[in-house]
Amino acid sequence: MGNDKKLVESITSMDVDFAQWYTDVVKKAELCDYASVKGCMVIKPAGYAIWENIQKELDRRFKETGVQNVYMPIFIPESLLNKEKDHVEGFAPEVAWVTQGGLDELQERMCVRPTSETLFCDFYAKDIHSYRDLPRVYNQWCSVVRWEKTTRPFLRSREFLWQEGHTAHATAEEAEERTIQMLNVYADFCEEVLAIPVIRGQKTDKEKFAGAESTYTIEALMHDGKALQSGTSHNFGDGFAKAFDIQFADKDNKLKYVHQTSWGMTTRMIGALIMVHGDNNGLVLPPRIAPTQVVIVPIQQKKEGVLDAAYAVKDALKDYSVKVDDSDRSPGWKFAEHEMRGIPVRVEIGPRDLANGQAVLVRRDTNEKMTVALDTIAQSVGELLDTIQTDMLERARKHREAHTYTATDYESFVKTINEKPGFVKAMWCGDQACEDKIKEDTSATSRCMPFAQEQLSDCCVCCGRPAKKMVYWGRAY
Amino acid sequence: MGNDKKLVESITSMDVDFAQWYTDVVKKAELCDYASVKGCMVIKPAGYAIWENIQKELDRRFKETGVQNVYMPIFIPESLLNKEKDHVEGFAPEVAWVTQGGLDELQERMCVRPTSETLFCDFYAKDIHSYRDLPRVYNQWCSVVRWEKTTRPFLRSREFLWQEGHTAHATAEEAEERTIQMLNVYADFCEEVLAIPVIRGQKTDKEKFAGAESTYTIEALMHDGKALQSGTSHNFGDGFAKAFDIQFADKDNKLKYVHQTSWGMTTRMIGALIMVHGDNNGLVLPPRIAPTQVVIVPIQQKKEGVLDAAYAVKDALKDYSVKVDDSDRSPGWKFAEHEMRGIPVRVEIGPRDLANGQAVLVRRDTNEKMTVALDTIAQSVGELLDTIQTDMLERARKHREAHTYTATDYESFVKTINEKPGFVKAMWCGDQACEDKIKEDTSATSRCMPFAQEQLSDCCVCCGRPAKKMVYWGRAY
Numbered sequence: 001m002g003n004d005k006k007l008v009e010s011i012t013s014m015d016v017d018f019a020q021w022y023t024d025v026v027k028k029a030e031l032c033d034y035a036s037v038k039g040c041m042v043i044k045p046a047g048y049a050i051w052e053n054i055q056k057e058l059d060r061r062f063k064e065t066g067v068q069n070v071y072m073p074i075f076i077p078e079s080l081l082n083k084e085k086d087h088v089e090g091f092a093p094e095v096a097w098v099t100q101g102g103l104d105e106l107q108e109r110m111c112v113r114p115t116s117e118t119l120f121c122d123f124y125a126k127d128i129h130s131y132r133d134l135p136r137v138y139n140q141w142c143s144v145v146r147w148e149k150t151t152r153p154f155l156r157s158r159e160f161l162w163q164e165g166h167t168a169h170a171t172a173e174e175a176e177e178r179t180i181q182m183l184n185v186y187a188d189f190c191e192e193v194l195a196i197p198v199i200r201g202q203k204t205d206k207e208k209f210a211g212a213e214s215t216y217t218i219e220a221l222m223h224d225g226k227a228l229q230s231g232t233s234h235n236f237g238d239g240f241a242k243a244f245d246i247q248f249a250d251k252d253n254k255l256k257y258v259h260q261t262s263w264g265m266t267t268r269m270i271g272a273l274i275m276v277h278g279d280n281n282g283l284v285l286p287p288r289i290a291p292t293q294v295v296i297v298p299i300q301q302k303k304e305g306v307l308d309a310a311y312a313v314k315d316a317l318k319d320y321s322v323k324v325d326d327s328d329r330s331p332g333w334k335f336a337e338h339e340m341r342g343i344p345v346r347v348e349i350g351p352r353d354l355a356n357g358q359a360v361l362v363r364r365d366t367n368e369k370m371t372v373a374l375d376t377i378a379q380s381v382g383e384l385l386d387t388i389q390t391d392m393l394e395r396a397r398k399h400r401e402a403h404t405y406t407a408t409d410y411e412s413f414v415k416t417i418n419e420k421p422g423f424v425k426a427m428w429c430g431d432q433a434c435e436d437k438i439k440e441d442t443s444a445t446s447r448c449m450p451f452a453q454e455q456l457s458d459c460c461v462c463c464g465r466p467a468k469k470m471v472y473w474g475r476a477y
Numbered sequence: 478m479g480n481d482k483k484l485v486e487s488i489t490s491m492d493v494d495f496a497q498w499y500t501d502v503v504k505k506a507e508l509c510d511y512a513s514v515k516g517c518m519v520i521k522p523a524g525y526a527i528w529e530n531i532q533k534e535l536d537r538r539f540k541e542t543g544v545q546n547v548y549m550p551i552f553i554p555e556s557l558l559n560k561e562k563d564h565v566e567g568f569a570p571e572v573a574w575v576t577q578g579g580l581d582e583l584q585e586r587m588c589v590r591p592t593s594e595t596l597f598c599d600f601y602a603k604d605i606h607s608y609r610d611l612p613r614v615y616n617q618w619c620s621v622v623r624w625e626k627t628t629r630p631f632l633r634s635r636e637f638l639w640q641e642g643h644t645a646h647a648t649a650e651e652a653e654e655r656t657i658q659m660l661n662v663y664a665d666f667c668e669e670v671l672a673i674p675v676i677r678g679q680k681t682d683k684e685k686f687a688g689a690e691s692t693y694t695i696e697a698l699m700h701d702g703k704a705l706q707s708g709t710s711h712n713f714g715d716g717f718a719k720a721f722d723i724q725f726a727d728k729d730n731k732l733k734y735v736h737q738t739s740w741g742m743t744t745r746m747i748g749a750l751i752m753v754h755g756d757n758n759g760l761v762l763p764p765r766i767a768p769t770q771v772v773i774v775p776i777q778q779k780k781e782g783v784l785d786a787a788y789a790v791k792d793a794l795k796d797y798s799v800k801v802d803d804s805d806r807s808p809g810w811k812f813a814e815h816e817m818r819g820i821p822v823r824v825e826i827g828p829r830d831l832a833n834g835q836a837v838l839v840r841r842d843t844n845e846k847m848t849v850a851l852d853t854i855a856q857s858v859g860e861l862l863d864t865i866q867t868d869m870l871e872r873a874r875k876h877r878e879a880h881t882y883t884a885t886d887y888e889s890f891v892k893t894i895n896e897k898p899g900f901v902k903a904m905w906c907g908d909q910a911c912e913d914k915i916k917e918d919t920s921a922t923s924r925c926m927p928f929a930q931e932q933l934s935d936c937c938v939c940c941g942r943p944a945k946k947m948v949y950w951g952r953a954y
Contacts (some may be wrong), residue, residue, distance in 0.1 A: 033600070035550045035596070035600070036596075036599050037550045037553070040551070040552060041548075041550070042548070042550070043548040044547055045545035048545075048548055068526075069522065070521055070522055071520040071525055071528075071638060073514045073517035073519070074517070074620055075517065075634050075636070076514070077514060094579050095578055096575045097575060097577040098573045098575050098576075098589065099574065099577065100586075101573050101624040101635075102624040107716050112551070122511070143551055147578040159550055161548060187586050214897050299924055359821065375561075
């Protein structure tokens with residue numbers, strides 16, 4: 001095997017250095033690369049194909065709930081960004097400013113959008129007049145820029161791709177309903193497609209979005225026990241509507257402010273796929289998101305009939321996304337290569353298999369091998385892909401459960417955070433001072449107040465005063 | 478009908494003021510709106526849905542030729558933009574410059590990409606090592622910014638959406654082949670999907686892309702007789718490769734420069750759809766690009782069975798994109814509204830139709846009505862959509878042919894340009910001085926040297942010296 005193993009051997013083990021393992025997978029699976037522009041990514045074909053599948057799946061789910069896609073400008077004039085006080089405070093320190101257009105100095109500088117609430121509000125103020133114009137349920141797919149100091153591929157970069165939904169409603173109830181609906185779309189997508197189990201809940205005031213009345217979140221646990229905020233959905237109430245004067249004539253002929261929401265999911269989910277499912281051989285992709293679901297590797301491919309058989313199997317698997325690797329590399333090299341890229345199922349077929357009317361299937365997630373009959377291979381592969389999808393979600397769920405702890409006193413809380421990577425469930429009084437102290441003492445943050453509340457004790461784990469909420473705490477990306 | 482006609486009556490007639498008619502259609506069909514940011518557009522749902530269909534169709538055609546999608550950064554550092562001399566001269570005067578990131582002044586300013594040749598070259602220089610790495614056939618879907626002084630929705634805006642393909646090849650022949658191949662993909666797409674006939678040809682040196690060795694173009698004729706450059710494909714030879722040092726070890730172990738191409742199509746094609754097919758009732762969309770292909774308008778919809786029948790027709794037309802308009806507007810209002818939006822086929826169904834087991838189909842492009850049997854309506858609608866698609870292309874082709882003239886002497890050339898909107902075919906010596914004089918005298922430019930050359934005379938229409946090429950001339954958007 002010698003050289004054949006080169007690709008694999010050059011990855012750092014995830015147990016030795018998780019951060020370096022992550023970087024190695026990103027690089028060796030050719031997902032993305034650093035660009036000359038500091039903190040910006042080049043998303044390469046293997047990475048972008050995953051993003052295209054994420055887009056396709058999410059977009060379909062959005063449209064089923066009545067979402068319409070639009071496109072807003074890339075620039076926000078400073079005066080527009082300044083209209084909502086909390087929002088500008090949250091974003092102004094981390095935007096990129098355009099000050100020159102062509103050869104001229106601009107009269108007013110503009111930022112490259114870090115998010116587009118202000119643009120949608122500016123548009124809605126002109127576009128919404130009557131209750132007949134509501135609800136507006138718009139979304140856009142675009143890139144945004146946030147001038148981060150430290151960056152990591154997919155997880156935190158100065159530019160990233162995302163979708164941002166922005167809605168306007170006649171009533172507070174309808175806005176709240178849409179906020180929760182979209183959070184559930186994200187959660188279902190993560191679990192059903194990405195095989196990533198998530199905790200659904202609400203952010204504390206300290207952690208909520210700049211300008212929001214309430215922020216809902218889905219939180220996932222990575223393999224190293226750190227949390228990843230995976231999608232957020234915000235209810236703005238009528239705060240932005242008042243700042244931007246977005247009013248409509250209701251059925252009763254009275255002018256009222258609209259109620260708004262926004263919600264987003266980003267390319268950081270590619271990072272989540274790596275860190276939830278990956279192993280020391282590289283990426284492991286769930287079948288429903290994998291750009292290539294099956295790779296066929298012919299064995300002794302120069303022997304008569306082998307390549308023909310490989311292509312016949314590809315034809316038989318026409319309902320799936322399948323590649324035949326008939327390159328001049330050795331089978332061992334190919335195995336390592338396609339494992340690195342995370343292709344869910346490998347089909348091996350050689351002269352002996354052919355003689356026996358069979359082929360070997362190898363699962364990427366468990367490395368398990370099985371021999372199947374060629375004449376029913378489509379059914380075998382279909383069932384195996386389903387099994388892999390289900391098992392990957394279940395495995396990730398078990399990992400999360402095995403790394404979710406509870407604490408009812410502060411000493412054991414701090415000890416658990418420090419010694420056991422994962423979520424810690426603990427009660428909280430609702431006071432930001434306790435969140436600040438916990439962050440100071442442990443660098444953990446409140447990830448969310450889950451919808452599924454439990455009464456672990458009556459007292460705040462930090463200050464001992466009466467508890468209001470159970471909170472998931474953890475260190476986060 | 479009175480009020481029902483309001484929507485239609487408020488459009489300017491295209492014969493009275495074509496520019497105002499265009500603006501009216503853009504606005505009344507709710508395709509896009511101006512934003513607070515000068516020269517930038519808000520693309521509204523009806524406009525964006527057309528762009529999504531353009532993307533889907535083009536992307537499928539690209540992938541069939543081996544294109545892979547990627548994503549490059551939005552910013553280009555000034556030093557990178559400066560690397561290829563002709564390129565920077567072409568673009569530097571019209572870019573937006575970012576000079577501040579967060580609270581800090583940048584050490585080097587960056588522009589928001591006006592096009593991404595320099596970013597792809599920078600990436601390829603690091604990423605391409607061997608002939609095994611070639612060809613690279615990458616594309617990205619994104620927005621670009623060009624700081625234009627005067628802007629018009631879809632046709633010329635400071636930000637627009639597009640795709641840009643960027644390829645690298647081992648040989649000059651392969652690069653040239655790809656350049657022509659992609660031009661043909663654009664041309665076929667325009668004719669087969671948008672029903673817009675195009676002239677395929679090469680740009681003169683004066684009109685070619687900044688930094689290109691040769692630029693190929695497809696040129697379409699709008700209803701007012703002005704030309705619209707609809708897609709371009711550039712062969713860079715090894716010029717960029719030398720400027721960016723993109724070399725590979727060939728099979729003979731020698732280091733060689735790659736040969737590169739780029740090609741793009743933009744949201745201006747939505748403007749082309751309006752200006753080629755639209756009429757005084759609004760937008761007219763070819764069936765293959767229309768987000769909604771059929772609208773069903775129930776007549777006397779409160780009468781028993783009418784709405785049920787309308788929805789039964791929708792079910793029967795499940796292979797098409799169909800909407801039922803059961804709003805409380807009058808039928809006349811609905812007719813005008815859906816005509817404005819360009820929906821190819823309207824189905825009218827009322828109590829009397831129902832009793833007779835039939836429905837009325839109305840073609841948007843000709844206003845022709847026909848009565849069809851309900852039990853074979855899917856077949857009738859399918860055939861009608863095909864007919865409309867074919868007829869629209871044919872009508873546009875006839876319009877172009879009727880507005881294409883030839884001139885062999887300068888006096889009649891100038892007179893034709895001035896009096897007869899359209900293309901003028903005329904011979905040219907190959908000297909830029911004649912192009913300059915023609916532009917000075919008539920404001921027409923050389924649109925292209927068509928692949929289908931004709932020998933109209935032996936002499937340049939401008940200077941009388943020996944002619945080298947037949948050129949399409951015209952005023953252009």
